[in-house]
Every structure is written in structure tokens, then in C-alpha cells.
Amino acid sequence: MPHLTTRHAPRLIYLLTTAQRRLEAWIERETEGMTAARIGLLLALPAEGGVSMSALARALDLGAPALTGLVDRMSKAGLVRRIPDPEDGRSSLVELLNEGRVQRQQALERTRRLNDQLCEGFSDAEIAVVARWLDNVRVRYGA
Amino acid sequence: MPHLTTRHAPRLIYLLTTAQRRLEAWIERETEGMTAARIGLLLALPAEGGVSMSALARALDLGAPALTGLVDRMSKAGLVRRIPDPEDGRSSLVELLNEGRVQRQQALERTRRLNDQLCEGFSDAEIAVVARWLDNVRVRYGA
DNA sequence: AATAATTACTTCATATGCGAAATAAAACAT
């Protein structure tokens, strides 16, 4: 069996991919009807007022088409709605509906808990290394 | 703006998700026609001989439907083919075609380089922490 | 040997994401 690694390095690509996929699937199994992407959008929205699609795409690190689809699905689910941007005719703003506000609150708590869980078994210094590594990948391989 | 973290912990869920997505997209931009998933399958196959779908699914940490689709697409692309398993009528084996062998060799080299790149700027001890954290997520949130 | 349970895949419906191209409104330049 050929080695995929050099310098005794672990298979980071595999580990990164599978960790992400499993965590996302776990979130969706746990939450019954909610998904990681939807939670991301709920948490990126303020309780009151709207945010433009482009600002959301930037905040969530998504391309414009991905956001269009996500907002479409969440609108159909009654969590958010689009309103026209009074300042700019090209832009639309996304805002929470009541059901979205309820879900947002739950998501906020669950997300805090999950994030803490992800630190368990690791020192603050170790978590800082993990965060630095992930951010490095993000920046280095960003579009 | 509400805080999403406790104990000064970075937003690990966001970092994990975006790092994975950007790395995957980068691989696909770099390779012209190849994708991260296809590379994974190519590297999971031996130069000669077949491997069962279930063994591949295990090796790649994919569900059976995902593998079915991946092998379908790669068969259509002329990289691999299915052959019936002589030992078990339910099972089929996947094996490389010539074009797949060529691609596999390139993928092997590129993957080694990328994996090394992912270590740059981090000590071996730090990479070990990252690997342990990722594997921990994998195991803890596995199905 | 006949039935039941398990295992290996596939099919289907759905969510998520990307890149390329289309559309429409705003900003800029001449």
C-alpha cells in the first residue's frame, strides 16, 4: 500500500474532509428539520432588521448562488423573508420571521454548547493551534 | 452583536466548515476536470485488482449512495469500471482503467505535495494536535 | 429445506455548494 504522506504527516486532507462532513451530518441528525447551513444563516441575522444578500454571503463565506438557494429554502420554510433594499434597487435584504427568531434562539444555545464540546479534551493553547491551522487553510486556499 | 462562543473559544464550527470547503474548491480549480472526491477514490484503489464498493465506502468514509454516484460518474469518465465479485453475487468490485492509472499517479504526487503544504508553518507537535482534534471530531460525531 | 434476518448495492428525494452565464440597477466616464 503506497504512503500518502511524507515526513510522517497524518492525512490531513482526509481528516479535514471527514471531520467536517460528520459534524455537519451530526448537526442535522440532532436537530430535526434544521441544518448546519440554516443555522449559519439564522445566526448571521440580527433579531431585528435586514441584512443584504452580499453581506450574508461574505459573513457565511458562501458564493452568491449558494446563498440564493439557502434563502429560497428558508423562505419556503417560513423562517426568513426577502424585502427590497430601499437604498439600492439591485439589493435585497433578508430578515427573520417569527418562526426564524424562535429557531435562532435555540440554535444559538445549541451552537454554544457544541462549540464548547469541540474544545473538550484540549487546552486553550491547543485549541488556538487548531484554530490557527484552520484559518490558515481558509486564507491560503481561498478563492 | 451577540457572541457565539464561550470561554474565548474561536468559532470552530465555522472555521472547520469553511476550511474544508475552500480546500475542496481549491483542489478542483487546480486540477482541471479532477475533483477531491475522485482523487480520493483513485488513491483508494490499488494499481491492479478490484476493491468492493463496501470496502471503498469504509475507506473513504462515505455512505453507500455517495459511492454509487461517484463510481457511476468516474465510470462514465473512463477512469474505473465495475466488475462482478466472483466470491459474492451481491458485491461488485471497482478497478482502475488505464486512464485512471495515469490520473492516479498524478493525483498521488499532487496529494503528497498538498499534504506537505498543509503542514508548513506548523511544528510536528502542532500538526499532531490538529490531527488529534480532527480525528476526535470524526470519531465523536460519527454516525 | 424453508423461512427469516442480514448484507451489498441501487434508486429516489432533498440539501448543499461551485462556476459560468444572464439580468438588472447603480456608478463611472466621456
Place this chain on the structure above:
DNA sequence: ATGTTTTATTTCGCATATGAAGTAATTATT
């Protein structure tokens, strides 16, 4: 003011993944 360029968003085609349900072949049970 008018033509050009940029920006905001959507649409389209495709790849990838999940879970649920279906099919076929093997194994286990009685």
C-alpha cells in the same frame, strides 16, 4: 446625457453528500 463598467442577485448545469426505501443475494435459524 449617454454609453460603459461595475455590482447585486438569480438561473442553470453539475458534483457531492445524506437518509429512507427498494432489490437481490448470502447467511443464519428452525
